[in-house]
Amino acid sequence: MSNRGMPEPLSVDVPLRWSDMDAYGHVNNVQFLRLLEDARVVALGAWFDGQELLHRGVIVSRHEIEYLAPLVFRPAPVRITLWPSAVSTAGFDVGYEIADPPAVGSRVYARAETGLVAYDLGQARPRRLDPGETQRLTELLGAPVSFRWRRR
Template sequence: MTATTGDAPGQPYAASVALRWSDMDAYAHINNVQFLRLLEDARVIAFRDWFDQDRSLLDEGVLVSRHEIEYRRPLGFRAAPVRVEMWVSRIGGAGFDVAYVVRDPDGVGDAVYAVAETELALYDFASARPRRMRPEERASLAVHLGDRAPLRRRR
């Protein structure tokens, strides 16, 4: 799995995420539930880059509180990874949202397979309570801030 950051301001961050044979279902395409794993894998790659050596966000805790996903077309198993473009779509006091577009990687095609958004809540596992966002976390996220996910329901 690899990652690239957009060359120009406003370009989404992109992670290449490999498909697994076990992601495929009886219909010979990637199962809808496995798309959430693809998003999670892409988030882990992105957070490693977005927060650099400051691992506090991941070490202290961040929990998924909501997913919204639209499946645009079936994704068959293949050796080429998918490209997960992502950006921060909302920054709040104790959480943030990440938007995604799952598509073919450069040179493979131009298909969009899914559009999604995940709401994440900051959490302190030591105290078992939600926590407020720190200024340095907000600054790291603000670099990747963009529009809401282009979900059809919102148009």
């Protein structure tokens, strides 16, 4: 991943579970999104102190994920690097890379992007990002995810 001249993205080590594997003996493709969910919970807490944004409400509007290498359960976690990859008035995107932690190797297993929409939990409807949220996200803004398949 190269985010030259951009803010350092966050890295979160997410442990695998034996049950993440499916009948093919690989971490199931759907479980990759489960791993992203946990990294995102950590990241939203880190980016917006104390998960305030999560409490005000944010919902997933879109996922895109590309698988690059098969992953088998092992005691070592995967390292998920993630960053805001786009910001708009209504929400923002999060880009991710799922790879080995440096101590284990350098294989990249998947790249992904999630669209998040700011949400008013009390009123149960979309809301606009407030100025503080927009500013924080803009400070953290990194490169768009470079998916392979879009190059086709």
